[in-house]
Amino acid sequence: MxxxxxxxxxxxxxxxxxxxxxxxxxxxxxxxxxxxxxxxxxxxxxxxxxxxxxxxxxxxxxxxxxxxxxxxxxxxxxxxxxxxxxxxxxxxxxxxxxxxxxxxxxxxxxxxxxxxxxxxxxxxxxxxxxxxxxxxxxxxxxxxxxxxxxxxxxxxxxxxxxxxxxxxxxxxxxYGEKIANLGFKEKKFLWAGRPLRLKNLENLKQVFVEAKKENGDIKLEIVSGVSQDELMQKIQNCYAVILPSISDVSPNLILEGIMANKPFILTKETGLYGKLKDIGIFIDPLDGEDIKKKVLFLADDNNYKEYKERVANFNFTHxxxxxxxxxxxxxxxx
Known part of the structure; x- marks a missing residue:
C-alpha cells in the first residue's frame, strides 16, 4: 500500500x-x-x-x-x-x-x-x-x-x-521496553520540553526555590532543544521526572521515564491519569503548595524506593x- x-x-x-x-x-x-x-x-x-x-x-x-x-x-x-x-x-x-x-x-x-x-x-x-x-x-x-x-x-x-x-x-x-536505570548522583528532578506558558515552568522554578529551603539536596534540571539520544541519557541519570503542565494529553517524557524506571510527578490534568494513577504522583498544576509537598515527598528515600518499585513493576508495552x-x-x- x-x-x-x-x-x-x-x-x-x-x-x-x-x-x-x-x-x-x-x-x-x-x-x-x-x-x-x-x-x-x-x-x-x-x-x-x-x-x-x-x-x-x-x-x-x-x-x-x-x-x-x-x-x-x-x-x-x-x-x-x-x-x-x-x-x-x-x-x-x-x-x-x-x-x-x-x-x-x-x-x-x-x-x-x-x-x-x-x-x-x-x-x-x-x-x-x-x-x-x-x-x-x-x-x-x-x-x-x-x-x-x-x-x-x-x-x-x-x-x-x-x-x-x-x-x-x-x-x-x-510504551517501550525497559532500558537501563543508571541511578543518580544527586537528587535532580528532570523537566524537559518547550518553554511554553502551558508547561507551567516559571511556577515550577519558584516551587523549587521554596522546597530547597526545606531540603537542600534537591535540584531542578531544565532541558530544552536537545536530541532524543541526549534526552534519554539525561532521563537515565536523573533522580525523577517532573511535568506540572497546566494540561498535558499524553506526555512522552513521562513514558520515557517509565522505560528507565524513574519515579515521576505529573499534572493531574492529563489523559494518562487513568492508566498511571497507581504508579505515579499527581499534582494540581495550579497549586504551588501541592507541587512543593509532592516534590518533598518524593525526595524522601523511603517514598522514593516505594515509587521506584511501582514504576519498575509496570510492564505494559505498546x-x-x-x-x-x-x-x-x-x-x-x-
Missing part, C-alpha cells in the same frame, strides 16, 4: 511529532509498504496562510499516488492535507496530538487554564483564535477518521466539536509495530 505521512517536523528536527513520524515510517517500510513523508522545510519561514498554500501544492503529486494519508499535526499540515484529501478523494486519518487552539490562547493571554476548563468556560477568543477554531472544526469534520492517544482528549473533542464518535479511534502512544498495525486496521474500516 502507498502511504503519505504529513508532518510539520521530521528528523533532524527535534520534537515528539518528528520522532512519531520517523518511527511510524520505519515500521510501515518494514511491513513492505511504500511510504513518503512530507514535512515543512524552507517554507517554515513563510507567513501563515502562504505557508499552508505552499504545502498544499507540494503534496498534490504525492496525494495523487497514495492510498492513505496520515496527518500528524492539527493546523500546520492538517488543514492542507485534509483539503487535498477531500479534493482528490483520498482516505485521510488525522492524529490529534495536542490542541493548537488552547495552546495559542494560553500563550497569548497568560491565563493558565486547563484544557478541559478552557472548553467548559468558553473564554473570549481573539480574531486569530476564532479562525483557528473554525479551521480546526473543518479539519476534524472532514477527516475520514480521527485518532487520539487517550480517551480523555477524545471525549473533550467529541463534545466540543460535535464529532461523530464512530469515526474517532484511540491509538495509545509508544510497540511501533502495534501502532502501525492499528492505523492499518482503522484504514480497513473506512
Amino acid at each position: 502507498k502511504i503519505l505521512i504529513c508532518t510539520g517536523i521530521f528528523p533532524p528536527d527535534i520534537g515528539g511529532p518528528a520522532q512519531y513520524a520517523k518511527n511510524l515510517r520505519e515500521e510501515f517500510i518494514r511491513e513492505k509498504h511504500q511510504v513518503k513523508v512530507m514535512s515543512y522545510k524552507f517554507e517554515k519561514k513563510l507567513p501563515s496562510g502562504l505557508r499552508h498554500c505552499f504545502y498544499f501544492l507540494k503534496i498534490i503529486p504525492l496525494v495523487l499516488r497514495t492510498n492513505l494519508i496520515i496527518a500528524l499535526d492539527t493546523f500546520s499540515v492538517g488543514l492542507p492535507a485534509v483539503c487535498a484529501a477531500k479534493i482528490f478523494r483520498r482516505k485521510i486519518i488525522f492524529r490529534i496530538g495536542g490542541d493548537f487552539l488552547w495552546e495559542s490562547y494560553v500563550e497569548r493571554s497568560g491565563n493558565l487554564m486547563p484544557l478541559k476548563k478552557f472548553y467548559e468556560t468558553a473564554p473570549i477568543l481573539s480574531v486569530k483564535e476564532k479562525i483557528i477554531f473554525s479551521l480546526t472544526k473543518f479539519v476534524l469534520r472532514n477527516s475520514t477518521a480521527l485518532v487520539f492517544s487517550t480517551s480523555w482528549q477524545k471525549e473533550i473533542f467529541e463534545k466540543n466539536y460535535n464529532l461523530n464518535p464512530k469515526k474517532s479511534f484511540i491509538i495509545e502512544n509508544f 510497540s511501533w509495530k502495534q501502532i502501525a498495525g492499528e492505523f492499518l486496521e482503522i484504514y480497513k474500516k473506512l
